[in-house]
Amino acid sequence: MATSIVLPIKKVFALVDSQIVVEIKDEHRKLQGRLIAVDEYLNIHMDETTEYIDNQRGRNLGTVVIRGNNILTIAPVI
Amino acid sequence: MATSIVLPIKKVFALVDSQIVVEIKDEHRKLQGRLIAVDEYLNIHMDETTEYIDNQRGRNLGTVVIRGNNILTIAPVI
Amino acid sequence: MATSIVLPIKKVFALVDSQIVVEIKDEHRKLQGRLIAVDEYLNIHMDETTEYIDNQRGRNLGTVVIRGNNILTIAPVI
Amino acid sequence: MATSIVLPIKKVFALVDSQIVVEIKDEHRKLQGRLIAVDEYLNIHMDETTEYIDNQRGRNLGTVVIRGNNILTIAPVI
Amino acid sequence: MATSIVLPIKKVFALVDSQIVVEIKDEHRKLQGRLIAVDEYLNIHMDETTEYIDNQRGRNLGTVVIRGNNILTIAPVI
Amino acid sequence: MATSIVLPIKKVFALVDSQIVVEIKDEHRKLQGRLIAVDEYLNIHMDETTEYIDNQRGRNLGTVVIRGNNILTIAPVI
Numbered sequence: 001m002a003t004s005i006v007l008p009i010k011k012v013f014a015l016v017d018s019q020i021v022v023e024i025k026d027e028h029r030k031l032q033g034r035l036i037a038v039d040e041y042l043n044i045h046m047d048e049t050t051e052y053i054d055n056q057r058g059r060n061l062g063t064v065v066i067r068g069n070n071i072l073t074i075a076p077v078i
Numbered sequence: 079m080a081t082s083i084v085l086p087i088k089k090v091f092a093l094v095d096s097q098i099v100v101e102i103k104d105e106h107r108k109l110q111g112r113l114i115a116v117d118e119y120l121n122i123h124m125d126e127t128t129e130y131i132d133n134q135r136g137r138n139l140g141t142v143v144i145r146g147n148n149i150l151t152i153a154p155v156i
Numbered sequence: 157m158a159t160s161i162v163l164p165i166k167k168v169f170a171l172v173d174s175q176i177v178v179e180i181k182d183e184h185r186k187l188q189g190r191l192i193a194v195d196e197y198l199n200i201h202m203d204e205t206t207e208y209i210d211n212q213r214g215r216n217l218g219t220v221v222i223r224g225n226n227i228l229t230i231a232p233v234i
Numbered sequence: 235m236a237t238s239i240v241l242p243i244k245k246v247f248a249l250v251d252s253q254i255v256v257e258i259k260d261e262h263r264k265l266q267g268r269l270i271a272v273d274e275y276l277n278i279h280m281d282e283t284t285e286y287i288d289n290q291r292g293r294n295l296g297t298v299v300i301r302g303n304n305i306l307t308i309a310p311v312i
Numbered sequence: 313m314a315t316s317i318v319l320p321i322k323k324v325f326a327l328v329d330s331q332i333v334v335e336i337k338d339e340h341r342k343l344q345g346r347l348i349a350v351d352e353y354l355n356i357h358m359d360e361t362t363e364y365i366d367n368q369r370g371r372n373l374g375t376v377v378i379r380g381n382n383i384l385t386i387a388p389v390i
Numbered sequence: 391m392a393t394s395i396v397l398p399i400k401k402v403f404a405l406v407d408s409q410i411v412v413e414i415k416d417e418h419r420k421l422q423g424r425l426i427a428v429d430e431y432l433n434i435h436m437d438e439t440t441e442y443i444d445n446q447r448g449r450n451l452g453t454v455v456i457r458g459n460n461i462l463t464i465a466p467v468i
Contacts, residue, residue, distance in 0.1 A: 008427045008435035008455050024150065026104060026416060031151075037086045042433070042457055044118070045086035057421050063150045065086050067120055068457060070103050072414065073421075075454045102228065104182060109229075115164045121198070123164035143164050143230045145198055148181050159296045180306065182260060187307075193240045199276070201242035221242050223276055226259050258384065259339060265385075271320045277354070279320035298384045299320050301354055304337050336462065338416060341407050343463075348404045355432070357398035377398050377464045379432055 008037035012038050012074055019077035022046070025070050028054050031061065032077060090111050090116050090152055097155035100124070106132050109139065110155060120146035168194050168230055175233035178202070181226050184210050187217065188233060198224035246272050246308055253311035256280070259304050262288050265295065266311060276302035324350050324386055331389035334358070337382050340366050343373065344389060354380035400463055402428050409467035410455060412436070415460050418444050421451065432458035 012035075021032045022044060033049035044066040051058035090113075099110045100122060111127035122144040129136035168191075177188045178200060189205035200222040207214035246269075255266045256278060267283035270288035278300040324347075333344045334356060345361035356378040363370035402425075411422045412434060423439035434456040443446035 006435075007429045008433040009429065011427070011435045011453070011455050025457075027150075035411050037083045037084050037089070039087065042455075043086040045084075045089045061151075061153065062156065063089070063153060065089050065120075067103075067146060067149045067151070069147050069459050070150050071457045072417075072460050073451075073454045073456050074441065075451065105228075115162050115167070117163045117165065121164040123162075123167045139229075139231065140234065141167070141200075141231060143167050144228070145181075145224060145227045147225050148228050183306075192240045193245070195241045195243065199242040201240075201245045217244070217307075217309065218312065220309045221245050221276075222307050223302060223305045224260075226306050227301050261384075271318050271323070273319045273321065277320040279318075279323045295387065296390065297323070297387060299323050299354075301337075301383045301385070302378060303381050304384050305351075320436075339462075340423050349401070351397045351399065355398040357401045373465065374468065375401070375465060377401050377432075379415075379458060379461045379463070381459050382462050 009038070009040060009042065014041065015074075015076055020044075020046070021052075021075055021077055022063045022066060022071055023075075024066075025072045030055075031064065033061075033064075034078065039068075042071055042074065044068070044071065044074070082101055086121065087116070087118060089093065090120065093152075093154055098122075098124070099153050099155050100144060100149055101131075101151045101153075102144075103150045108133075109144065111142075117146075120152065122146070122149065122152070125128075165194070165196060165198065168198065171230075171232055176200075176202070177208075177231050177233050178222060178227055179229045179231075180222075181228045186211075187220065187222065189217075189220075193222075198227055198230065200224070200227065200230070243272070243274060246276065249308075249310055254278075254280070255286075255309050255311055256300060256305055257307045257309075258300075259306045261301065264289075265292065265298065267295075267298075273302075276305055276307065276308065278302070278308070321350070321352060324354065327386075327388055332356075332385055333364075333387055333389050334378060335385045335387075336378075337384045342367075343376065343378065345373075345376075345385065351380075354383055354386065356380065356383065356386070376382070397429060399428070399432065402432065405464075405466055410434075410436070411442075411465050411467050412456060412461055413463045413465075414456075415462045421447075421454065421456065423451075423454075429458075432461055432464065434458070434461065434464070 030052040033046040037045040049061040108130040111124040115123040127139040164166040189202040203219045205217040208229040264286040267280040271279040283295040342364040345358040349357040361373040420442040423436040427435040439451040
């Protein structure tokens, strides 16, 4: 069970300073931007944030802090 | 991984005494006002709070305490 | 960052024995009454509680304990 | 601030062995029965439980354990 | 207040190896099966699981782990 | 009560490196892929992830981290 020692949050830590996309729970909405900081609750601090609603580009939000419990997924932008 | 030491909550602490906008989860609603205090759960104490529904100015709410888990995002007002 | 030491919950503690209004998450509903006790999760014990639905006065509920995570905001009644 | 030492959960502890009504979050549903046990998360163990939907009496559920975070309010049956 | 020492979770522990029905929050859905394991968050490991939607028998799901916070109630099958 | 010592999360740890299906709460959506890592909150790190909406195959998502509280069930793919 040694493989389980690498926690999911380590994957997110490794994305600091790179582009990520955060899918919001229940809202057909994604926030894409640069990951500045993340904590153990998956609270996210992003900047250069752009909103996507149903995959259509929306507003530029700049700097935001997102509450972790309302995040569905976090993924790297490839 | 040194950059991840600056926690997302530090960004919010830095906004104490300035104008913030708090987006509520699932409610098309934002609360804008002056940040008085914040804790590790992102519970927020604001005053001079104004409600915005679908980006239209609503009621003046004065002093409110917002439960952190129902907050989607916190951002500075620029 | 000294100002952030005064936690949001302290604002609520200061309202014990006075009239408060508790807005419920996602339900267009508020509960107004006298705050008897509150804890670190913002669980609330109120009495003389009156329900308001879409700002119309509803039932008298008497004594209730409200689970903190389902509370959106707590505010003093002015 | 001495009054805040009496925690909201103490009110619920005091209701063990008596009739309570538990309002479920977002479901227009209440569960009424005898409180057997409660913990710090407001998880509830009830028996002789009866369901009420929009205040109409529904099924007899007997013994149930209710997850605390999905409870909106707990109140004594008067 | 001695009776409150028997925690709600103890009731669930006592159901290990027997048939339980787990009601899911907000989904008109129940999962019935044999309880293999439970933890302090009421996370549930079941096997021989059958889904019921609006009380109609649905798919056989076999082994599942259910996240505790999305559970409304847990009850023995009589 | 010795059987309750095997925690539900142990079942998920045992699935690391194998194919799992994660059912999302309230969204008629499942994510299927290889489990890379899991933690005590049931946060999940998966790769080779494919989305299923109402049981129809959707997008390939590659690597994702899923917030545990928004997961309804985790199950092995048989």
